[in-house]
Amino acid sequence: MRPTPDAARLHVEALLFKLRESQPAAPSSITLYSDADAPATVSLPGGRSLYVNPYTGDVFGEGSPRVRAFFRGVTDWHR
Numbered sequence: 001m002r003p004t005p006d007a008a009r010l011h012v013e014a015l016l017f018k019l020r021e022s023q024p025a026a027p028s029s030i031t032l033y034s035d036a037d038a039p040a041t042v043s044l045p046g047g048r049s050l051y052v053n054p055y056t057g058d059v060f061g062e063g064s065p066r067v068r069a070f071f072r073g074v075t076d077w078h079r
Contacts, residue, residue, distance in 0.1 A: 003036055009054045015040065018057025023050070047072075 010018065012030060019027065019042060031041040032054060039051040039060055049063035 003055050007055050010057055015052065015054065015057050019050075019052060019059070022059055 009032070012032075015030070016027070023044065025044045025046075025048075027042045027044055029043040031043075033040075040054040041063070042050045042052055044050065047065055047068055049068060051060040051063065052058070053060060
């Protein structure tokens with residue numbers, strides 16, 4: 001969903017507070033992108049990742065653990 005031109009992203013603290021309502025685990029990282037349409041990516045313990053609306057804090061869904069494991073393996077192989 002495309003944000004309105006006057007929409008403001010939540011501050012990281014507000015995004016974390018909203019996320020805690022649905023996820024008890026503390027995130028290990030949050031990635032925010034400059035693209036206004038891109039969701040925030042929240043990494044959780046155990047290799048889980050969530051895609052979150054940076055304007056409302058709503059969770060879009062969970063990333064694929066198999067895809068993350070693949071890219072982690074590629075990165076490790078290159079190192």
